[in-house]
Amino acid sequence: MTDSGTFKSDDFLDHISLDCVIFGFHNGELKVLTLRLKYTKEFALPGGFLGKEETLEDAAKRVLQERTGLKDIFMKQFKVFSDPDRSKTNVAIQDLINTGAHPDLHFFEKRFISVGFYALVDFTKVKPSPDFFSDKCEWKNVNEQAPYILDHKKIIEKALEVLRRQLSYQPIGYNLLPEKFTMPELQKLYETILGRELDRRNFQRKMLSYKILNKLDERKKGGAYKSPFLYEFNLENYQKALNEGLSGSF
Amino acid sequence: MTDSGTFKSDDFLDHISLDCVIFGFHNGELKVLTLRLKYTKEFALPGGFLGKEETLEDAAKRVLQERTGLKDIFMKQFKVFSDPDRSKTNVAIQDLINTGAHPDLHFFEKRFISVGFYALVDFTKVKPSPDFFSDKCEWKNVNEQAPYILDHKKIIEKALEVLRRQLSYQPIGYNLLPEKFTMPELQKLYETILGRELDRRNFQRKMLSYKILNKLDERKKGGAYKSPFLYEFNLENYQKALNEGLSGSF
């Protein structure tokens, strides 16, 4: 999906689209930003098309900024979806075309291969806004069974699979947590992505051993019981860990 | 590049291509299969276009089989290259078009985004064969500085980077070595991909701990000095390791 009434199919390359799985973390749950399509009320991933002079990364940035209001989002290509039948069951979009809501909608009838991006964002900073084809932009639990169009459910699952794998050799959190956070919050994030529980004490030891955290002299007040210390990421080391990887067998 | 004189641009989707980085291992060196273009004598990766009813994976399989003679090759998408300028410096292909060697060559003047695949093959089983646009198909050392067209040198480097990363959480070798191989050969493969030396004894201990090897009651004769034992991969465990990963931090 792309922005507003200014959509002109002439601006874009045929057959190529992109879809963004935008992950956020809130209340101990992993969320995905979704759009609800006008008329059919089915759900879709934020997506768009490739401008004639754009890189895919630029196009994804454009989409991400339009839907979240944020610039400089952490994102990564993770897979191209090219099944020729992936857009055939496209009842939702066909219905939309039939409404005649836009003169250029026949563009959507073509076959598209879609490049999947996943993005990690700070939930609290996102201002979700729908695009021309949708009436609502909202967070959904990553596991929630909702009527997604096309192969978008599959795209979400693949993104999560890749994210999980990356967790074992790359740090994660800078893009998903507020600036200051507690160790239990960071642990909950890891547990949520991995889908299993971790030992509190061993988790802390390991995270600290990566040297990517700065412990602050502040505690998080207001919660129940003993107030935990706040941490922030050490950006220099975090960046280094992103480039070089965390451990690995060889 | 695609096969023979039967090329018809109508069979393919506009703007989408794929390039294959085909890795082989021979004489302790990591090789890449290349094509030498007719007329300009520059080098290119084996590649092709996406048929109107094909998945990208099918298209890659087609290309791989045409260039190597092999079916069932291990391969993986690793990145999409979408810089709008990536085909602008396309002197080689422009020259080819100017020869009028094929009526349909103006197809190549369009902008293409290319999906990169890497493939791992048994060097000894490959029968390299050029395509319609090239006069030679040959192995090159992965580090060799040769005049590659477009961004193909960059594509190779990226493929190697991804391969290296995968080495730390996935087994490699089944697709690159003959059925029976020695421990020193396997080690040399790892060292070549990683670009650094490993301790012989620690390497063996680690590989055996993965349980993906069957030690045979045979030794490799003919070499100099003490003859090493032969091993084969335990396919069941190898497959399991591919799916589940080898170690990892979490």
Next chain:
DNA sequence: GAACTATGTGTCAAACAGACACAATAATAA
């Protein structure tokens, strides 16, 4: 103020990684 619950810190044994020693083998040189 007592009870409670989550956090901060520490211990222990088992598994693992990195560095290195020595014996065995088969081709080569004498």
Next chain:
DNA sequence: TTATTATTGTGTCTGTTTGACACATAGTTC
């Protein structure tokens, strides 16, 4: 035929990391 030599097979030692678990501490709840 025998000694030499390069390579392979196997093992040890030490320091580090991991996984399982115990106890003290701080702030809320009753």
